Amino acid sequence: MDFLSDKAVTRLREAEALPDFSATRYTLREFLARGGMGAVYLAQDQHLNRGVAIKILDLADPDGTLAERLNKEARILARLEHPGIVPVHDTGTLPDGRVFYVMKFVEGSRLDRFLSVMPSLPERLRLFLRICDTVSFAHSRGILHRDLKPANVMVGAFGEVLVMDWGLAKILSTSSTENSPAATAGFGSLPNAVESGEPKTAATRDGTVMGTPGFMSPEQASGKSSEVDERSDIFSLGRLLEFTATLGANRNPGRTHRALQAICDKAAAPEPALRYGKVADLAEDVVRFLDGAPVSAHHENLLERTARFYHRYQAAILLIAMYLLMRTLFVIYSRH
Amino acid sequence: MTPDETIRAGGGNFPATRWSVVAAARSDDSAERARALDVLFAAYWKPVYKYVRLKFSKSPEEAQDLTQGFFAELLERDLLSGFEPKKSRLRTYIRLCADSFVLNEIKHAGRQKRGGDAVHVALDFSAAEGELRAQAIDPASIPSEERFEQFFEKEWIRSLFLAAVRKFREFCAAGGKVSAFNLFEAYDLADDDPPSYAQLAETHQLSVGHVTNQLAWARREFRRLAKEELRALCSTDDEFARESRSLFGGKA
Numbered sequence: 218m219d220f221l222s223d224k225a226v227t228r229l230r231e232a233e234a235l236p237d238f239s240a241t242r243y244t245l246r247e248f249l250a251r252g253g254m255g256a257v258y259l260a261q262d263q264h265l266n267r268g269v270a271i272k273i274l275d276l277a278d279p280d281g282t283l284a285e286r287l288n289k290e291a292r293i294l295a296r297l298e299h300p301g302i303v304p305v306h307d308t309g310t311l312p313d314g315r316v317f318y319v320m321k322f323v324e325g326s327r328l329d330r331f332l333s334v335m336p337s338l339p340e341r342l343r344l345f346l347r348i349c350d351t352v353s354f355a356h357s358r359g360i361l362h363r364d365l366k367p368a369n370v371m372v373g374a375f376g377e378v379l380v381m382d383w384g385l386a387k388i389l390s391t392s393s394t395e396n397s398p399a400a401t402a403g404f405g406s407l408p409n410a411v412e413s414g415e416p417k418t419a420a421t422r423d424g425t426v427m428g429t430p431g432f433m434s435p436e437q438a439s440g441k442s443s444e445v446d447e448r449s450d451i452f453s454l455g456r457l458l459e460f461t462a463t464l465g466a467n468r469n470p471g472r473t474h475r476a477l478q479a480i481c482d483k484a485a486a487p488e489p490a491l492r493y494g495k496v497a498d499l500a501e502d503v504v505r506f507l508d509g510a511p512v513s514a515h516h517e518n519l520l521e522r523t524a525r526f527y528h529r530y531q532a533a534i535l536l537i538a539m540y541l542l543m544r545t546l547f548v549i550y551s552r553h
Numbered sequence: 554m555t556p557d558e559t560i561r562a563g564g565g566n567f568p569a570t571r572w573s574v575v576a577a578a579r580s581d582d583s584a585e586r587a588r589a590l591d592v593l594f595a596a597y598w599k600p601v602y603k604y605v606r607l608k609f610s611k612s613p614e615e616a617q618d619l620t621q622g623f624f625a626e627l628l629e630r631d632l633l634s635g636f637e638p639k640k641s642r643l644r645t646y647i648r649l650c651a652d653s654f655v656l657n658e659i660k661h662a663g664r665q666k667r668g669g670d671a672v673h674v675a676l677d678f679s680a681a682e683g684e685l686r687a688q689a690i691d692p693a694s695i696p697s698e699e700r701f702e703q704f705f706e707k708e709w710i711r712s713l714f715l716a717a718v719r720k721f722r723e724f725c726a727a728g729g730k731v732s733a734f735n736l737f738e739a740y741d742l743a744d745d746d747p748p749s750y751a752q753l754a755e756t757h758q759l760s761v762g763h764v765t766n767q768l769a770w771a772r773r774e775f776r777r778l779a780k781e782e783l784r785a786l787c788s789t790d791d792e793f794a795r796e797s798r799s800l801f802g803g804k805a
Contacts, residue, residue, distance in 0.1 A: 222744040
């Protein structure tokens with residue numbers, strides 16, 4: 218063996234990057250996925266004899282900034298106990314200095330893949346509402362996700378909808394949350410400073426862009442971190458709603474219902490002040506759309522109102538029409 | 554500690570040996586110094602040769618002469634004594650020394666022909682030249698200084714891994730694990746896309762589970778040996794941790 222090809226070197230480097238769990242209670246089973254700053258592996262918890270997912274920092278991190286961010290993500294997840302958020306079991310540091318956290322291993326599909334085989338629009342919208350429920354819960358705990366997109370939503374084997382990858386999450390100041398259920402539920406130890414819990418680095422200062430183009434709000438895209446609030450997540454949810462509504466059987470965005478499109482547009486308005494104020498308001502409009510009721514984002518004309526009324530009460534209208542028709546036929550028959 | 558002892562003592566998270574080429578090169582013991590320089594040449598001569606060939610557009614003969622001359626000067630002028638681990642990595646220092654040496658040679662062209670009292674190091678330049686041809690690298694495709702740095706680093710990693718592969722082969726042969734090395738060679742060292750585990754199992758008449766276990770063992774041992782190689786080329790634990798993380802802990 219006198220020479221290693223580029224492919225062999227790359228393969229060996231990847232093998233080298235495999236985590237060494239020898240000093241932990243976990244054994245490596247397989248690589249699962251790679252995210253922005255970490256790789257996720259399936260491992261076996263030898264104490265409890267069960268599979269777990271372990272997210273490990275896999276970027277060079279000379280000043281520890283990324284390690285702090287991964288640790289922060291774990292702390293945030295540990296605080297957010299909700300069926301829509303994967304629970305964290307453990308954190309630690311590998312012998313080579315890389316930090317990791319251990320979470321429940323969830324088998325399922327990414328949202329985009331799941332939607333492609335889910336043709337019913339109402340079903341997709343109900344799935345979207347569960348994402349809203351999770352994000353709304355996080356907001357009530359003073360936490361913004363800041364990277365909501367299809368790749369960060371997973372649908373589990375039991376139909377559970379999970380919002381993943383809280384690596385860019387931001388903790389809001391307690392001023393907006395001190396009266397929230399979080400404070401009264403024993404969670405109220407949120408630090409005082411804005412963005413507290415985050416490393417004091419360029420990663421959170423104004424001018425630094427974090428998020429995913431297409432789903433990132435304009436204030437995030439322009440790096441105005443101080444202007445990012447709940448409405449930034451609502452922008453992403455608006456884009457996610459549009460994605461959810463148009464993917465699958467109904468792939469043509471032009472055929473999206475006008476009221477539903479209006480909800481998407483309002484949620485993803487460029488100006489934060491024009492968006493929904495809360496995730497719950499957005500969700501309420503989606504529920505109203507599903508129920509065939511008027512939505513706050515769209516002012517209907519008479520024709521649309523009539524059509525909506527017809528669709529909402531279609532069965533009753535048809536029954537009444539049938540009854541009237543039969544009654545009329547009966548009267549005519551009786552007279553003859 | 555002998556190399557064999559080192560191998561047997563390994564298996565932990567960091568190489569058991571703390572032997573460092575930089576410290577050994579400064580040793581008063583001439584045997585220790587010679588060993589250090591052997592390790593240094595083994596790890597760096599090919600990257601230096603290829604780097605000089607491409608960056609300075611030198612002919613094979615000129616690049617050979619300059620590479621020999623550079624390592625001779627490294628010895629004669631004790632250039633390693635100027636290396637400060639807190640300021641840079643050893644590979645960066647050696648690359649910059651090579652830059653400086655070649656530029657100086659170009660400036661004073663013909664000042665001193667290699668040979669004579671210069672230390673001669675036996676290096677297989679034809680193999681390095683063959684590799685360059687196999688890699689089919691066009692120097693024009695490496696336009697910036699930064700790309701040359703990356704090229705040097707890549708060649709250095711290749712050299713490091715190759716040394717680790719050789720040690721691993723010896724380790725397997727000594728421990729009766731030749732079949733594990735064969736699987737490792739067929740899969741991890743394949744020039745192109747490797748065969749599937751199922752194909753490997755069929756070829757080697759093993760079960761897929763056996764192939765999986767053997768490869769897992771081979772990679773674990775190879776990783777340990779590669780880190781030992783890396784550790785020897787770093788002057789401090791801190792430098793080793795940084796190099797290890799930068800080379801193996803992140804995306805290429």
